[in-house]
Amino acid sequence: xxxxxxxxxxxxxxxxxxxxxxxxAEKNNKGCLIPxxxxxxxxxxxxxxEVQKIIAEGLSISLQEVYGVSTFYSFFSLYPxxxxxxxxxxxxxxxxxxxxxxxxxLQQVLGIKDGECTAxxxxxxxxxxxxxxxGLAPVMTINGDVYGRLTxxxxxxxxxxx
Amino acid sequence: xxxxNDKMVAGASLNETEFFKKQTRVALRNCGVIDPCNINEYxxxxxxxxLGKVLTEMSSEDVIQTLLDSGLRGRGGAxxxxxxxxxxxxxxxxxxxxxxxxxxxGDPGAFxxxxxxxxxxxxxxxxxxxxxxxxxxxxxxIYVRAEYPVAVERLQLxxxxxxxxxxxxxxxxxxxxxxxxxxxxxAGAFVCGEETALMTSIEGKRGEPHPRxxxxxxxxxxxKPTILNNVETWANIPQIILxxxxxxxxxxxxxxxxxKVFALGGKIKNTGLVEIPMGTxxxxxxxxxxxxIPGGKKFKAAQTGGPxxxxxxxxxxxxxxxxDNLIAIGSMMGxxxxxxxxxxxxxxxxxxxxxxxxxxxxxxKCTPCRVGTRRLLEMLDKITKGQGTMQDxxxxxxxxxxxxxxxxxxxxxxxxxxxxSTLNYFYDEYVAHVKDKRCPAGVCKDLLSFTIDKDKxxxxxxxxxxxxxxxxSQTDYVAPGHKLASYVIDSSKCxxxxxxxxxxxxxxxxxx
Numbered sequence: 001x002x003x004x005x006x007x008x009x010x011x012x013x014x015x016x017x018x019x020x021x022x023x024x025a026e027k028n029n030k031g032c033l034i035p036x037x038x039x040x041x042x043x044x045x046x047x048x049x050e051v052q053k054i055i056a057e058g059l060s061i062s063l064q065e066v067y068g069v070s071t072f073y074s075f076f077s078l079y080p081x082x083x084x085x086x087x088x089x090x091x092x093x094x095x096x097x098x099x100x101x102x103x104x105x106l107q108q109v110l111g112i113k114d115g116e117c118t119a120x121x122x123x124x125x126x127x128x129x130x131x132x133x134x135g136l137a138p139v140m141t142i143n144g145d146v147y148g149r150l151t152x153x154x155x156x157x158x159x160x161x162x
Numbered sequence: 163x164x165x166x167n168d169k170m171v172a173g174a175s176l177n178e179t180e181f182f183k184k185q186t187r188v189a190l191r192n193c194g195v196i197d198p199c200n201i202n203e204y205x206x207x208x209x210x211x212x213l214g215k216v217l218t219e220m221s222s223e224d225v226i227q228t229l230l231d232s233g234l235r236g237r238g239g240a241x242x243x244x245x246x247x248x249x250x251x252x253x254x255x256x257x258x259x260x261x262x263x264x265x266x267x268g269d270p271g272a273f274x275x276x277x278x279x280x281x282x283x284x285x286x287x288x289x290x291x292x293x294x295x296x297x298x299x300x301x302x303x304i305y306v307r308a309e310y311p312v313a314v315e316r317l318q319l320x321x322x323x324x325x326x327x328x329x330x331x332x333x334x335x336x337x338x339x340x341x342x343x344x345x346x347x348x349a350g351a352f353v354c355g356e357e358t359a360l361m362t363s364i365e366g367k368r369g370e371p372h373p374r375x376x377x378x379x380x381x382x383x384x385x386k387p388t389i390l391n392n393v394e395t396w397a398n399i400p401q402i403i404l405x406x407x408x409x410x411x412x413x414x415x416x417x418x419x420x421x422k423v424f425a426l427g428g429k430i431k432n433t434g435l436v437e438i439p440m441g442t443x444x445x446x447x448x449x450x451x452x453x454x455i456p457g458g459k460k461f462k463a464a465q466t467g468g469p470x471x472x473x474x475x476x477x478x479x480x481x482x483x484x485x486d487n488l489i490a491i492g493s494m495m496g497x498x499x500x501x502x503x504x505x506x507x508x509x510x511x512x513x514x515x516x517x518x519x520x521x522x523x524x525x526x527k528c529t530p531c532r533v534g535t536r537r538l539l540e541m542l543d544k545i546t547k548g549q550g551t552m553q554d555x556x557x558x559x560x561x562x563x564x565x566x567x568x569x570x571x572x573x574x575x576x577x578x579x580x581x582x583s584t585l586n587y588f589y590d591e592y593v594a595h596v597k598d599k600r601c602p603a604g605v606c607k608d609l610l611s612f613t614i615d616k617d618k619x620x621x622x623x624x625x626x627x628x629x630x631x632x633x634x635s636q637t638d639y640v641a642p643g644h645k646l647a648s649y650v651i652d653s654s655k656c657x658x659x660x661x662x663x664x665x666x667x668x669x670x671x672x673x674x
Contacts, residue, residue, distance in 0.1 A: 030384060031346070033366035038308070038347055072368040072525070073349030075308050091270030092465065092501045093427030095515055108630075129352065129519065131309055132273030134427035134499075135434050144311075 009050045015043050016054065023058035033059065033069060037076060046077045082117045082124030084162050088140040091130030098151075099138035103127060105152035106140075109159065123159070184451050186413065187437050188421045189237075189274070189397035193281030198316050201323040204284040210329050212400035213288050216295055217337040220403075225296040226252060229399070231407035233419035238264055238355075238392030239467065239496040240572070241418070241485040244399075247389050250379035251297040254387040259299035261290050262383060262390040264360060265306035265313070268352040269468030270519065271499035274423040274435055275393035279306065279313035282397065283320035287330065287343060289396035292403065294341040297389060302343040305360050308350065317345055352469075352523035356571045357382075357390045359525070370527045371571035392497065394423055414440030418484035426452050428501035429459065441482045444474060448502055459504035463587070467496030469516045469523075470576030472583025473509065492583040494576070508605035509588040510595055514542040516580035524573065531574030534565040538581060545592065546606040548599040555592055559585060600674075607658045610673050612651050614662075618670035621646025625662035625671060631655055634662060 022039050026032040036055060041047050047070050049063075056063040070076040088094075088103040103125075107113055110123055117124035133139045136148025147158055176182050187193075196203035204210070216225055229245030236242045251259060263286055267275040279286065290302040306314055321343055324330040332340045346364050353359045354369040361383040363369035382388025398420060402410045411419045418440040424447065427433050431453035438447060444464060448454065455461055463473040472493035474481065481487050485495050503512065517539040526532045541558050544550045562578035562585075569575045585592060594600050601609040614625070616639055626634040626649055633655035640647045651662065651671075663671040 031364050031366035034349060034363065035347070035366075038349065068368050069366070072370075073351050075348075075350035089270075092468070092499065092515070093271040093425075093433075095270075096428045096501060096503055096507055096512075128309070129268070129523075130270035130272070132267065132276040134271055134273055134425055137427060137433070 009048050011044060011048075011050060018043055019051070019054055020058060023055065027059055033061075033066070034073075037066070037070060041076060046080050048078065080117065080121070082122055084123050084142050086123060086125045086140060086142050087128040087131070088125065089129070089131055089133070089138065090127045091134065091137075093134035094130075094138040097137045099140075101152045102138055102140065102150050102155060105155045106159075109156055122162070180453065181432050181434070181436075181451055184442070184446065185437050186421050186439050188401055188410075188413075189278060189394050189423055190281075190435060190437050191401070192285065193277050193435075196282065198281050198283055199319055201284060201320070201327060204282070208404060209284055209400075210288050212403035213291050213329065214335050216292050216403060217335045217339055222252060222296045222298065225292060225403070228403060228407045229296075232402045232410040233407075233414075233417075234395065234398055234402060234410065235418065235485060236392060237394035237398070237422065237497070239269075239470065239494065241495060244391060244395055247379060247391070248293060248296050250377070251299075251387045251389045254380050256387050258301070258384075258386050259297055260383045260386055260388040261293045261297070261299045261302040262361065262364070262388060263290055263302065263304040263306075263396060264355060264357070264390050264392045265304055265310075266348045266355045266360060267307060267310075267393070267497065268355045268523075269470075269497050269499050271427050271465075271501045272425045272468060272497045274425055274498050276310050276313055277435055278393050278397050279310065280316055283313075283316045284324065285400060286317075286393060286396045287320055287324050289391075289399035290343060291330065291334065291341045292399055293389060293391070295339055297387070299387075299389075300340045300342070302341065303346050303364055303383070304343060305346045305348060305354070305364055307348045309348075314345065314347065321345070351525070352519075353525045353571070353573050356573055359571065360390065361388065368525075370525045371573075373570060394498070415482065415484045417486055422483070422495065422498060424498045424500040426500050426502070428465075429455050429504040429507070430502040431456050438483070440484045443480050443482050445479045447483070447500070448479075452502065455502065455504050457504075459506065461502065462505050462507060463503045463509065465493075465501040465503065465512070465580075466499065467494040467576075467579070468499050469519045470494060470572065470579055471496045471499075472579050473503070473512065473587060475587040477587075492579070492586055494579070506603055506605070508546075508601050508603035509584040509591050510542065510546055510601070511603075511605045513581045513584045514539065514546055517542055517577070520573065520577040524577075528568075528570040528574060530565045530568040531570065531577060534561060534569075535574070535577050537561060538565070538578065542581070545595045546601070547608040548595065548606075550592075550596045552593075552596055555585070555589075555596065604673050610658050611653050612656060612658065612660070612663060612671055612673050613653075614649055614651055615670045615672065616648040616650070617641045618668055619648035620644050620668055620670070621648055622667070623649065624665045624667065625649055625651075628661045628665045630659060630661060631657050633657075 052066045056066045138150050139148045226248050234244045351369050354363045356371050359369040359371040378388045421437050423437045465473050478491050521535045524531045541554050562582050565578050633652040
């Protein structure tokens with residue numbers, strides 16, 4: 001079972017204040033919407049509709065405009081991610097060296113699909129397009145730790161470290 | 163400076179290795195040589211000398227003329243003459259102009275921009291300031307992928323140091339010239355590598371492209387005259403100013419001057435960045451610098467240009483790499499990804515891989531790209547499942563040409579290239595999928611079947627124990643000379659994962 005949209009919003013007052021301070025500081029800069037959303041995602045870990053409403057109100061723009069941007073860019077997530085975020089590179093260099101098999105094995109072991117999160121909130125997985133570590137192909141990252149020259153057989157051992 | 167001297171000595175011996183011997187490092191000259199977090203090391207390697215020369219000795223026309231004479235063309239892929247771009251922007255008078263750096267290196271399999279940003283961030287800042295002077299801009303933006311956190315960090319540090327040294331900001335070199343740079347982080351949309359989409363994204367909107375004209379040189383970022391160059395293009399510019407246009411034009415071929423960095427990856431012994439003079443034969447890059455293909459496998463194709471490019475087959479292995487030659491054989495330079503494929507890679511699968519990418523990354527604004535690439539992917543999917551017809555192949559070709567001719571931006575206009583080039587060079591592989599329902603490279607799972615050679619099988623049962631769907635069972639047959647009965651695969655239950663074959667110690671299992 002995935003967590004996708006079943007998690008209620010649990011934002012705190014402190015988080016909201018932090019976000020409002022950022023909006024206040026940036027709102028007169030040209031093209032500030034995306035930088036604000038990036039910072040908001042750093043605060044909350046994702047961008048639920050409640051957070052997008054705060055941004056829209058703070059910038060006096062429509063929620064539709066914020067939502068349009070948040071759904072356009074893959075970096076923005078409308079759903080919470082796992083404690084450990086796994087990205088498997090499916091860029092060309094990794095793909096020709098078998099990252100597709102690594103990705104499949106991960107989905108099998110964790111029982112979730114691309115973009116989903118395990119029921120205990122521990123792991124989420126996503127495919128990404130090239131992190132520029134093509135010399136180490138195939139590559140995956142777990143919260144910024146890079147694992148290179150992978151084979152599907154190593155997947156379980158690596159997950160066990162977390 | 164002793165520290166950097168040590169590193170330079172180490173660099174000299176590195177240059178004698180096979181991998182480095184044939185390379186000419188211009189854009190990458192400082193990468194791995196200097197400490198990118200220390201502006202003094204950059205300055206010790208003539209850093210900011212070009213900016214000083216430009217501001218104190220040259221007019222903006224001189225700068226543009228030097229670039230025109232050098233023959234430098236955009237390294238982001240399209241190969242537009244850089245000097246010409248600057249000339250257009252300089253000619254459009256306005257109260258505010260912008261200089262942008264495209265560091266949204268989205269092509270999977272290309273990482274030269276990341277290396278320059280991480281290894282030599284100041285070269286980009288210096289070159290952008292030079293451009294600001296040449297076209298009359300005071301503000302620059304670097305649009306860098308959020309997927310490159312180290313690059314972002316080093317750029318932030320470099321900007322801070324340059325400001326402290328007075329190399330960015332007001333009255334640089336006491337020339338009265340002001341220039342500053344800000345970072346903008348990308349948010350994971352491939353289409354934002356397209357120039358108009360990139361600028362829309364810097365404006366804080368959905369990164370959708372818009373039709374040209376007007377070109378950015380006239381109406382770009384915030385509707386002001388703007389130039390946008392790629393990281394590698396910027397990395398060449400200070401050297402051109404210092405060494406002169408003739409020095410740069412002395413390298414390369416007639417229409418492609420200088421060097422090009424390639425990210426060598428895939429089925430090759432030495433992976434990594436290689437910088438070679440334009441016109442170097444592909445064979446030399448793969449066999450001599452790259453050390454050839456591991457495991458004694460045969461070269462099948464080299465893929466260049468990422469999702470916009472094509473596959474170069476063995477018959478063109480001797481092509482001299484430059485912008486025009488690559489286009490002539492149905493690929494393109496692109497930003498410099500060079501992925502080598504061997505006989506175990508299925509070309510239909512590769513075409514499908516790239517189409518999945520473009521379908522995913524199409525922004526959806528124009529119909530030919532949004533719908534066309536999806537239809538194309540469906541056809542490819544059918545073929546890899548053994549359900550394709552010869553008519554599909556014909557229709558695919560027609561659809562490709564339609565998408566190319568009618569899409570709004572470069573993403574759609576080039577999206578069919580991987581299909582067209584594989585159809586052109588590997589038509590027999592497509593036919594094998596369609597007519598014989600067979601994948602010659604043994605990649606397309608729906609067309610594979612695994613079988614156990616009953617006379618080679620020693621009956622150890624490893625395959626059965628590793629089968630995730632329990633579709634392998636023991637028979638009554640004991641092969642002559644063996645003690646245990648052999649195993650057999652029930653192909654109706656088999657999910658073609660290949661675990662049995664990977665675990666068989668005697669090589670009794672084959673796929674075809």
